[in-house]
Amino acid sequence: MDEVAGAIADPVRREILVMLREGRMSAGQIAGRFRISRPAVSRHLRVLRESGLVHDELVGRRRLYELDTGRLHELAEWLEQFAGPPAWERRLDALETEVYRTRREHRTSGAAEEVKEDTA
Structure with missing residues (x-):
C-alpha cells in the first residue's frame, strides 16, 4: 500500500493514471501530452509499473501501458475508514x-x- 500511495503522490503520475483510464497507450503517446522530457515520463512510468498500478506489454516495437486498478482498491478500502x-x-x-x-x-x-x- 505504501508503494501505491507513493506512486500516486506525484501529480504527473496521477495524470498518467487518468489518461490510461481511456485505454492502452504507448509511452510516446503519454509523453506527448506532457511538457517534460521523455526520460522523465519513462521514470514516472517505471514507478507506476513497479507499484503495480500499470502493466506494460511489448507489441512489435511499441511498449503499451495499461491501467491496473487492483492495487488502488486496497488503498481505497484503507482510506474509507477516514471518510x-x-x-x-x-x-x-x-x-x-x-x-x-x-x-x-x-x-x-x-x-x-x-x-x-x-x-x-
Whole structure:
C-alpha cells in the first residue's frame, strides 16, 4: 500500500493514471501530452509499473501501458475508514430522526387530547 500511495503522490503520475483510464497507450503517446522530457515520463512510468498500478506489454516495437486498478482498491478500502458516511446515509438518518419526532409528537398530542376529553 505504501508503494501505491507513493506512486500516486506525484501529480504527473496521477495524470498518467487518468489518461490510461481511456485505454492502452504507448509511452510516446503519454509523453506527448506532457511538457517534460521523455526520460522523465519513462521514470514516472517505471514507478507506476513497479507499484503495480500499470502493466506494460511489448507489441512489435511499441511498449503499451495499461491501467491496473487492483492495487488502488486496497488503498481505497484503507482510506474509507477516514471518510464520513455517504450523503445519502446522512439523509436517511435525518429522515429516520424526523419520523421518530413526528411519531412522538402524535403520541403526545393524542394523549393531551384524551386528557382534555376526560376532564370535559
